[in-house]
Amino acid sequence: MEFPQVVRRAQASGWEVGGGLTPTAADWLAEQVPKLVELTGRPVRSRYRRPGEPDVWPRADAILFAPITMNSLNAWGLGLTSSLPVGVVAEAIGKRIPMVTMPCVNAAYAQHPQLPRSIETLRAAGVDVLYGDGGFVPNPPGEKRPFPWDLALRAVEVVAGRR
Template identity: 65%
Template sequence: MSTLYLFSSAAPPVFDIARVVEDAQADGWDVCLGLTPTAARWLADSLDGLAALTGHPVRWDYKLPGEPDVWPKADAILVAPATFNTVNAWALGLTDKFIVGVVAEGIGKAIPTVAMPCVNAAYVQHPQFEQSVETLRAAGVTVLYGEGGFVPNQPGQGNPATYPWRAALDSLNGLGSAD
């Protein structure tokens, strides 16, 4: 079984993360779940259950120096939902948050990585967002943005139930090859 690092930011689709973990496991992945600190706060009441579901601690912060790594090495990484902040911080190399640090390093380690944003149409008008998407793509990250991935909605009009989780999971096929 191959190991998938599933990293999620604080956007409404994160509330469906248990089902996504189950779907990834059904696809043959050993899932390790990492969250931004805000996403961890949103899911605070579910963290123990998510750890039991994955069989690994849910992480949202860096380990201390000298502490052992509690996760197996990643064969692939999925960053979804990736907020405006996460996409831009990652592309700019701003690694103060655990998941951004891991995925930034993952580029250098050549870990196959897929990202799917979850941003509204107002955010994508900011010039940095498109630059960040292009930076990540140029670094080898598969960014599912636009047709076939996430298409932004108008502010306040998003429906978390329509977030294309299956497209994100399907894009992992062949990357880290879940057994």
């Protein structure tokens, strides 16, 4: 499922959606960004705004950061905010905004000792991390399979108190 389809599904559930991408994701999804802008009515951000620049996003009722790579998950767990999405969710912990994240890592990355530490740090901070039983289960390196968007979207409904 492409991101525009995910946005439409969230909107059908009553969510007002905004989009933020890491610079790498912005490059990977460049062809989908115009459709995301059209659907959301807002710019899709992939960089921090400049001082004095207005914020194009209202305060979030909930945040879904998915799929999140090992790099972004570990940066978030360590408080390293060099990319806009990681900075937004790091700050959202302090703002007490309900959040869900679902990693998308292969089984080789999952063996790195920092990954479970970052997951535990984020869970202790109140983030609903959908990983392992009932969440994302790592696939073998190189194996492609659909991302479980339904599970992620349902979890956002739960943390936001809509279910």
